[in-house]
Amino acid sequence: MKNEVIVVLDFGGQYNQLIARRIREAGVYCEVHPYDMPLEKLKALAPKGLIFTGGPNSIYAADAAICDKAIFEMGVPILGICYGAQLIAHMLGGVVAKAKTSEYGRTAISLNANSKLFESLNGETICWMSHTDAVKEVPAGFNITAESVDCPIAAFENAASKVYAVQFHPEVAHTENGEMMLNNFARVVCGCAGDWQMADFAKEQIEAIRAKVGAGKALLALSGGVDSSVAAMILSKAIGKGLTCVFVDHGLLRKNEGDEVEAIFADKNKLDLNFIRVDASKRFYAKLAGVTDPEAKRKIIGEEFIRVFEEEAKKIGAVDFFVQGTIYPDIIESGLNKSAVIKSHHNVGGLPDYVDFKEIIEPLRLLFKDEVRKVGIELGLDSKLVNRQPFPGPGLGIRIIGEVTAEKIRIVQDADAIYREEIAFAGLDEQIGQYFAALTNMKSVGVMGDSRTYDYAVVLRAVETSDFMTAKSVKIPWEVLEKVTTRIVNEVGGVNRVLYDLTGKPPATIELE
Template sequence: MFNPEEFITEAIAKIKDEIGDEKAVIALSGGVDSSVCSVLIQEAIGDNLIAIFVNHGLLREGEVEEVTNTFKDKINFKYVDASEEFLTALDGVEDPEEKREIIGKVFIDVFQREADKTDAKFLVQGTIAPDWIETEGKIKSHHNVKLPSGMVLKVVEPVRDLYKDEVRQIGLELGLDKKIVYRQPFPGPGLAVRVIGTLSDEKLAVCRKANKIVSEEIEKEGLNKELWQYFAVLTDTKVTGVKGDQRDFGYLVVLRLVSSVDAMTAYIPELPWNIIRTMSKRITSEIPEVTHVALSISDKPPSTIEFA
């Protein structure tokens, strides 16, 4: 049986031995994996850790403020807005694997620049087992696993061999706020893999609004405690609709609501139909660019949780 207290003791000792008196930067996203790693590393090396939260322009609505307010007074925190750099690099790119590779490269460029400012030698990542299993199995590459060649920073991954449920146990043992521990997983590439096809300011805005509506309705009903992830995908398909007695031709949004324990498998639970209808009505009425909402009912496997 997994023992979080024993893991914490061993992990801190290993980190001290690996990093020593050097400085390290950590890719802090605000999710449980990187949050747990931030606390573990800080326990081991103190303020020699710089926790860097990078805005890549692909975050959910309100996420910059939420993560900044959560961590700015708790650890050695730094916010970096690199959104223009990421979005420029992604301009015109359709393929999701290419998006992931580009995002991974730009992330490393950003962290290397920030590390150079403080003479940091190590990059800490919240990589967990499903990340490298899916990457090595060629299911989909994770930007924190498929790192670019020629990288100077040495990578440290304290929870690499753990699954999400085990990381959450560690978070609780470390005294992290339950809101962080049970925060809905969000992919590192962000909305780049929830907007199918090329990215644009309009598409990202639509996707953000749709995701906010899904979160509001799920959390209002308390279903967030039962679901692993709940989000909206903006497809690259357009559908004819009717708005104000006039023909409209707008985007198709797909709702994805799944339950899981460790992200290696996932299933679609039965949910109250009125919740699905409410989300659909709100999305099509509050987001003028959307004419149609569909529901994804495929388990993992054969599907993956994210669409891209």
């Protein structure tokens, strides 16, 4: 049975996939497509509802994103969010103008309880605003359904036409009843049954990949992390022995990690996969020599990965498909969804212009990390593997500030191993979203054994996060940090200072680079 679908039309905002995620959490399948998707293709999806996302520009800007007005004639419910709300007003005859007071952050609003969008909600709630323009006049036939002190038209709707609009962002956690609002849109307004589950996603991906690859061959870039491991399971179930998993040891892994990955994936009794390990550390070190810019390092590592994979594909022979465990935060941060480039992920924005494969397959590109883990459980992966600490593809190359050298790699590997060991000993390893040690490019004066030292500072990082789009620092017990610090300074040569990073995301990224 084909699942009901709600389509999110992407106008370039940062949180667009969060909308799709919230709809999926309501049990309704959801896809994200560009705002200028051809109308016939959009109709072919037979959506039960449409959501217009936020966006970075003014509706009156020369490069404003404007969709086909015929969308309003499809007869399906529409919800506009932020820019999407302004777009609805503008296209249907309302007025949008620069607000007297811009609103950013948590804002109290008053709701009209008669709206289906706000069904079961109290008259007052807190939402997340982020806008400079605002709707000044609603189109004919529309009613105002919410207001704030500085935004008299915080929400409006035409219930008869099933067109709804909100100036705030219900998809973010800061909007207290945002999930309920999106659930109401999907289940109450659109009338969706809510019969979609994560198991359906895995099944659909397996069937789609089986149909695409057929009797062909695919090479999967396996890191041993959650994303690539889940991707490997999907491909294995789809094409069996047509899949070869290639693990490139670029010499930038955590301490002993190469051997640990090989022990898991080369064991035919655990996972029946074609597994190849390639020691490419020397070529990566040579390419990174003298390079200090973190974005340049990502690009170099990304291209070198691809070149190794191309070489291995030629050895296997007739490999047309290249598979990656790309997930949605990678895409957003790499700027491939009309958003600003934050950093290039080696498997997305870090790819070279030319890749010698017929097609790249990314079965997880629409999922967040926690959703990927759910798919892994559905596919029968061991929970320890599914909940494994995330590790970036560029590895320690982006956890070492400045030039990458053999000495620095040794330092950060040893410091990180101590940190992970003590976190596990304290029973905190399953409570923290991600934690690691990184090496700064700063040296400072210290005193050890009555002698002067001039050594590196190590930075410890630990964050709480579920989707890896936002994060906050973890309050690790002081005694644990003291023990980690003492051990690193005493046991890791070349380090005389340990720092703890308290910065959240935003404004920082999770990695230190």
